[in-house]
Amino acid sequence: MITQSSIDEFLERLASAQPTPGGGSAAAIMGAMGAALVCMVCNVSIGKKGCEAVEAGLQAVRARSETLRRRLGSMVAEDVAAFDGLMAAYKLPKATEEQKNQRAEAVQASLRRATEVPLDCARVCAEVIELARRAGELGYRGVISDAGVGALAAYAAARSAALNVYINAPALKDRQFAHASLAELEKLLVRCAVESEAAYTIVRNRLES
Amino acid sequence: MITQSSIDEFLERLASAQPTPGGGSAAAIMGAMGAALVCMVCNVSIGKKGCEAVEAGLQAVRARSETLRRRLGSMVAEDVAAFDGLMAAYKLPKATEEQKNQRAEAVQASLRRATEVPLDCARVCAEVIELARRAGELGYRGVISDAGVGALAAYAAARSAALNVYINAPALKDRQFAHASLAELEKLLVRCAVESEAAYTIVRNRLES
Numbered sequence: 001m002i003t004q005s006s007i008d009e010f011l012e013r014l015a016s017a018q019p020t021p022g023g024g025s026a027a028a029i030m031g032a033m034g035a036a037l038v039c040m041v042c043n044v045s046i047g048k049k050g051c052e053a054v055e056a057g058l059q060a061v062r063a064r065s066e067t068l069r070r071r072l073g074s075m076v077a078e079d080v081a082a083f084d085g086l087m088a089a090y091k092l093p094k095a096t097e098e099q100k101n102q103r104a105e106a107v108q109a110s111l112r113r114a115t116e117v118p119l120d121c122a123r124v125c126a127e128v129i130e131l132a133r134r135a136g137e138l139g140y141r142g143v144i145s146d147a148g149v150g151a152l153a154a155y156a157a158a159r160s161a162a163l164n165v166y167i168n169a170p171a172l173k174d175r176q177f178a179h180a181s182l183a184e185l186e187k188l189l190v191r192c193a194v195e196s197e198a199a200y201t202i203v204r205n206r207l208e209s
Numbered sequence: 210m211i212t213q214s215s216i217d218e219f220l221e222r223l224a225s226a227q228p229t230p231g232g233g234s235a236a237a238i239m240g241a242m243g244a245a246l247v248c249m250v251c252n253v254s255i256g257k258k259g260c261e262a263v264e265a266g267l268q269a270v271r272a273r274s275e276t277l278r279r280r281l282g283s284m285v286a287e288d289v290a291a292f293d294g295l296m297a298a299y300k301l302p303k304a305t306e307e308q309k310n311q312r313a314e315a316v317q318a319s320l321r322r323a324t325e326v327p328l329d330c331a332r333v334c335a336e337v338i339e340l341a342r343r344a345g346e347l348g349y350r351g352v353i354s355d356a357g358v359g360a361l362a363a364y365a366a367a368r369s370a371a372l373n374v375y376i377n378a379p380a381l382k383d384r385q386f387a388h389a390s391l392a393e394l395e396k397l398l399v400r401c402a403v404e405s406e407a408a409y410t411i412v413r414n415r416l417e418s
Binding site for chain 2: 006007008009010011012014015016017019022023026027029030032033035036037039040043044065066069073076143145146148149150152153155156159160163164166167170200203204207208
């Protein structure tokens with residue numbers, strides 16, 4: 001059993017007037033929940049009667065989803081650090097020309113980081129969705145709904161991370177980097193939309209068969 | 210700051226071969242995260258310069274989202290209890306005619322509960338999405354992306370909860386209750402799809418303005 005208190009504590013911190021943890025952290029956690037559910041589908045299916053022929057596939061999906069779960073789990077702290085870094089940069093003094101320049105540089109470096117972190121979150125979530133689809137295809141029927149939930153969680157996470165890119169990219173002075181980030185993001189989101197619907201459909205069809 | 214260890218602990222339990230917590234609990238947590246983010250948008254916006262005219266609206270959204278966050282938080286335990294109850298019912302002895310009847314009754318009562326809990330989760334998530342839309346309209350621009358994340362989280366939660374209804378409803382002998390539940394669910398999901406996209410669009414438009 002999960003301790004109800006640890007969940008409640010996290011939800012209260014999320015709800016508080018403190019800006020962190022916020023949407024970026026919530027995105028990373030949703031992605032990590034998606035990866036964890038894919039992992040669980042594999043863990044339950046491996047060794048089950050009827051799953052022998054696909055065991056190697058399930059082992060591979062489990063190993064990769066476990067790695068991505070840890071990666072997304074650590075992105076919660078990265079998101080908080082990126083946001084706090086940006087807020088700190090905005091608060092730097094701007095009385096002299098030199099201070100103004102230093103502040104502008106710090107703001108740009110922080111904006112870049114605050115764009116890279118959610119973009120990376122979206123990249124990892126795209127891979128989680130593909131693993132969820134695979135788990136939905138291979139997994140034990142009694143537990144594959146959790147692969148569907150995993151795909152939905154990772155897709156919501158990718159779109160949530162995207163919102164954080166949209167906030168920060170416009171203020172970047174390095175327009176080449178900003179455009180490249182937005183272009184990559186759009187491609188990722190299309191792939192995530194298609195793959196998550198495919199995963200959901202596979203799961204629903206197998207549940208109804 | 211959230212304690213990284215409490216998140217890691219929860220994610221590990223989710224990933225384990227234990228069937229609970231599973232997708233139903235993940236759905237309730239995603240919904241609760243959505244409500245918490247709506248609450249946070251209100252908490253940050255109330256008292257901010259420029260938000261004076263909409264303060265009463267923000268107060269109302271905050272109060273309701275706080276109630277729904279607590280309701281969804283408690284659904285994690287309800288989901289685990291419903292699932293465990295169903296598993297226990299399936300394991301009841303069926304050696305005699307009387308045992309068979311008792312087991313069938315227990316299974317049906319548990320299936321009903323395992324349908325009601327996720328259906329109720331979807332109902333609450335639909336309301337969270339509407340609050341997220343409202344928070345996206347009224348909230349302080351610097352924090353409204355979190356209202357968008359709240360809508361996405363609650364929508365993923367509603368669709369995830371739906372998967373659990375789809376698993377359990379077909380085995381219900383009370384076909385009237387099963388059909389009524391599925392019909393209500395389909396209406397809820399249509400409303401959730403429309404409202405969550407509306408919330409996302411409002412947030413993106415305000416971010417780009």
